[in-house]
Amino acid sequence: MRALNHCLAVTSVLVCSLVLGVQSALAAELAAGAPQTYVVQSGDTLWSIAGRFLRDPWLWSEVYEANPGIGDPDLIYPGDVLELRMVGGEPRIRRSRSASGRGSPRVVKLSPQVRSSSLTEAVPTISIAAIGPFLTQPYVADSDDIRRASYVVGFPDEHLIAGVNDSIYVRKIRSADQTDFQVLRPGDELRDPDSNELLGYEAVFVANAALERVGDPAKLKVVRMERQVSIGDRVIPASAEQPLVNFFPKPAPSGTRGRIISVLNGVSQIGRYDVVVLNLGSRDRVSAGDTFEVYVGGGKARDDVRRGMAANDWLKEGPLSSEFWLGQEWERKGWRRDEPSPDSSFPIHADWRRNKGEYVRPFERSGVLMVFRTFDRVSFGIVLHANRFINVGDWIAPPPA
Template identity: 40%
Template sequence: MSYLNNKLIGVISGLLLSFSALAAQHVALNPSHPERYTVVKGDTLWDISSMFLRDPWLWPEVWYVNPQIANPHLIYPGDEIVLTYRDGQPVLQLSRKNSLSPRVRATPLDQAIPTIPIDAIAPFLTRPYVVDENELEKAPYIVHFLDDHIVGGAGISYYARSIMEERPIQYAVVRPEKPYKDPDTGEILGYEALYVGTSELKRTGDPAKLLLTSSDMEAIIGDRLIKEQEDEPLIDFQPRVPENPIEGRIISVLNGVTQIGQYNVVVLNKGANVGLEAGHVLRILQGGEAIRDIVKGRGETVTLPLEEAGHLMVFRTFEKVSFALVMDATKPLHVLDWVRTPGS
């Protein structure tokens, strides 16, 4: 069994906790919940739990593990989710035809439905999209292309300032773009790193020699080289509420879209430095601005309350910023909308 398959079973097993973990807190049902639902290809655990629960990240609180079912922590297309009650509390459990058959046990793990739509975030899981100022200053950079090339694409060799280590062999080529700034303090939290391509180290030195093995755009002199991530990216997530209250803002949206809605990727002005982790769920709030009271006049203002507008889930953290996927939105979202821990 591969590393990723082992990891997938471990993550989803952690997500779908046993019925004994049912907490004293009341889990509210979605008012329009079904009594049962048959899983189809393309579903996610978040989608299904949203059908049954008001707060889909509380799925583990009501999941009952049936020990008679092979791989009861994994859910496949064709499985049926059934809502029942125990001691007055809602319980969701899995119904699977031929649950003891060898065919079911042989079902590939990668056919199990994911927690969230992985395709929406796959490009953002491994590439170095955020770099800090110190990392930029220390990073090697392109100084010359071989064979009189002015710019570089896949298959072009070049020289870069100073790489003295033989490992790693692979480097991401990035172009520093706009700074990510905290909208309240003005602090620079990091720099957006535009992904240019991938390079392979051919010879160490100052200058070192490298080969562009792939490129999304033409490389230019001054582009930086960042060591590529060697660890396997997290491919599934355990949605949960942060242990500590967190308040932040949406400071950017990726992929060049202007209107923010479901399954858009946004950047938050909070990161690992305040305890944010992949899987943390935050609610999105709008409002809070001070408006002029034109009735009373004389410069008097009133601060509007914050109104809930959706939820997002953090899937990748950097030191001072995070990437998050908008899971649901009740109205159009905007840069500078607030995010907070649910319940706060």
């Protein structure tokens, strides 16, 4: 009703009816060249599929109609046929029941071999290769407990570092109830850039290790590693958390504005598929699949023209005129002390200084990221699109409604 009243107030009934007939309130706008049907391919992601149909892929959950009564109605598999149709002037995307093969074995024929393979893996939301190491490893410690955890104290063979199949000595593991461990390297503090609140500690994943013998020191064997184990690395019980690969992209909760506070893997300028840490977590209602737009700007920048560091307006007085030196560009801040000497009864030199001209940079959209793992006070996000370099400290906000 509100959209109708707005249309009547702005334009004619004819134009209003055309707007409402094509797309209602621009809830989900189709991408240029959106197909009427699409066959899901192996290697597709939910994000890439959504981008084929929608200008804003994060609105996928608003237009996708799950098929009820056919098992895993929300999941999409290779071979499924997705159909685009308009309902009440708004796009709707639905999986074709007959083409999807629901209720019968899902097979794909391979040649020249005569065999078939079951396609049991649903299409993931985003490329798991880009975030796989971050799905189960605790890269953020909510407190400094990691600094007080058991630690690598040495190696049986007097090595300086250890790799796969090497043994390591670890302080104070006295129980055999836990046999699987993770080796972590304590990193920097994560603080909120605005309030300076301590949000947690980065913890770089080093390796997985299996308990061989309890004691002080205990003996563990490295069974998998991302980097070589060094003396001082912390050792904690391994997490049993399973990777979360199937979730729908959706706009982040309204009002959840935040900042990028760190980037992983030593990247200085952030781009597509880089993993970043956000100063928002589950306490801020953020969950896996939440999509944010990234903005650069909001900070103060120097006005070189007002500061006299760049070419001034040619219509103004030149630097040889008194107006230039004593006009708007300069202000008297007081009197200079200690001139000509600290014993002077009265300062005789006026203190003239240029206005320190500054302006606030407008916010400009620089990319899109999606949260894929949350902690209490921070979250991991992956950059899905970047139209310029993104930096630590940049702002994030939900897509416009």
